[in-house]
Amino acid sequence: MADIARLAGVATSTVSRALAESPMIPLETRREIQRIAAENGYVINLSAQRLRSSRTRxxxxxxxxxxxxxxxxxxxxxxxxxxxxxxxxxxxxxxxxxxxxxxxxxxxxxxxxxxxxxxxxxxxxxxxxxxxxxxxxxxxxxxxxxxxxxxxxxxxxxxSDNIGGARAAVDTLLAAGRKRIVFLGAAALPEIQRRLEGYEAALHRAGIPLDPVLVQPAHFTGDTALAAVQSLIMRGVQFDAIFAASDVIALGALRALQASGLTVPGDVSVVGFDDLPLAEHAHPRLTTVHQDxxxxxxxxxxxxxxxxxxxxxxxxxxxxxxxxxxxxx
CATH class of the missing domain: 3.40.50.2300 (Response regulator)
Incomplete structure (x- = not known):
């Protein structure tokens, strides 16, 4: 830095400020100092700079x-x-x-x-x-x-408004005439617990009793959702819709339904939560709750x-x- 200061005809403190883009140094002077530094292969030691400032950036x-x-x-x-x-x-x-x-x-x-x-x-x-x-x-x-x-x-x-989003998802299914709506998600997690609360609130408002058999655990890996839906089908549990607590879970549910010969949305309607890019490219394209x-x-x-x-x-x-x-x- 002392060499750059000598070549530029300024103090070392001026070089330091110019290389750090300090507005205290006029723009023309900053650019000239930076040009001289670049020509002479000077590189700021970021580790040392961060130690001096007590910031890691x-x-x-x-x-x-x-x-x-x-x-x-x-x-x-x-x-x-x-x-x-x-x-x-x-x-x-x-x-x-x-x-x-x-x-x-x-x-x-x-x-x-x-x-x-x-x-x-x-x-x-x-x-x-x-x-x-x-x-x-x-x-x-x-x-x-x-x-x-x-x-x-x-x-x-x-x-996001997890309760409100879940209510909107279930209301969409109810408006389509669906009555036996499965909830898929890991309800022990705070966000998913709120989505379960919204699911329950929408059913209660519609006068539909909560059936614990339709509340199924599923983690954010799609395989657990696939297994949960396959188990419902094998046990003969009747349902006509699924509200999945995430889009990834919804895609696992879609796989299970299609593998069992059920059509979506003909036999079973499905709503996810997230609105990730993959929701647009699912088959069928996934109705979902958009969180920004x-x-x-x-x-x-x-x-x-x-x-x-x-x-x-x-x-x-x-x-x-x-x-x-x-x-x-």
Whole structure:
């Protein structure tokens, strides 16, 4: 840096500011210093710069999988949301560190934070880790979670209107004349529990008693949904519709129905939740609940950066809407 300063005829502090794009240095001077630096092969040592500033300029996106260790980062929902988060973070000239935590151990998030690998944390999905996230959030402000808003929540969350979306999905099926509606999803998870509540509320409003046999567990891997629907068919359980708690689960249900010779939507109507790109390309094209993941990612990152500046931010619940395609009639 001293050599660049000598060649440019300025102080080393001016070189430092110019290379960091400081507005304190006139644009013409900045460009001249940057030109001299480039010609002489000068490269900023980012590690040293970050140590001096006590900032890593890195955001960690953590995925706890206490509920389902087999779910992969290649899951279509994860890929969609991560892509939007990465776009928002990189636009602020920060890097993204992705951390998948299968079978989380007690204290995992607090230990992660104390490692100082990142300036802020976005946790995608509460899984069964609500108390663990609460514990970390009580002493660490730059933490935002994608998920449901829960009672006695110490952390900031961003998520969709899961109850309202589920009600809309079931109302769509009821309007099509369907009465025996299966719910497929892992109800132990906070977001899916809210979708089950919406399912139950829509049935109650329509005067249809809840049949526990029609509430079937299914994880976010499509194979469990396929097995659950095949089991219903083999046992002779009567149903004429399925509300799946995710699009991936809905696709597993479609496979099971088609393999059993049932038509969609003729024999069974199906509605998913997410509106991922794969819903448009399913056969038949999938009617589903659209949650705006791009808007959700923007909110997560905005809230996180505000919290990195010391600001308390509220939680947010984003609206959803039904996208009608071909799997309901």
């Amino acid at each position: 890195t955001i960690c996106v953590a995925i706890p999988l206490g509920h389902e260790t087999d779910q992969l980062i290649s899951d279509p929902f994860f890929l969609e949301l991560f892509g939007h988060i990465a776009d928002e973070v990189s636009a602020r000239q920060f890097d993204v560190l992705l951390s998948r935590i299968p079978s989380p151990k007690p204290g995992w998030l607090t230990n992660h934070v104390q490692s100082q690998k990142a300036d802020g944390y976005i946790v995608v999905g509460q899984s069964d880790q609500h108390e663990e996230i609460n514990q970390a959030a009580r002493t660490f402000l730059p933490l935002v979670v994608w998920g449901a808003h829960l009672p006695e929540q110490a952390y900031c969350s961003v998520g 993941l791009k808007r959700g990612a923007a909110a997560l990152v905005e809230f996180l950066f505000r919290r990195m500046d010391g600001e308390e931010t509220p939680s947010a619940t984003l609206p959803v809407r039904i996208i009608e395609r071909d799997s309901v009639s």
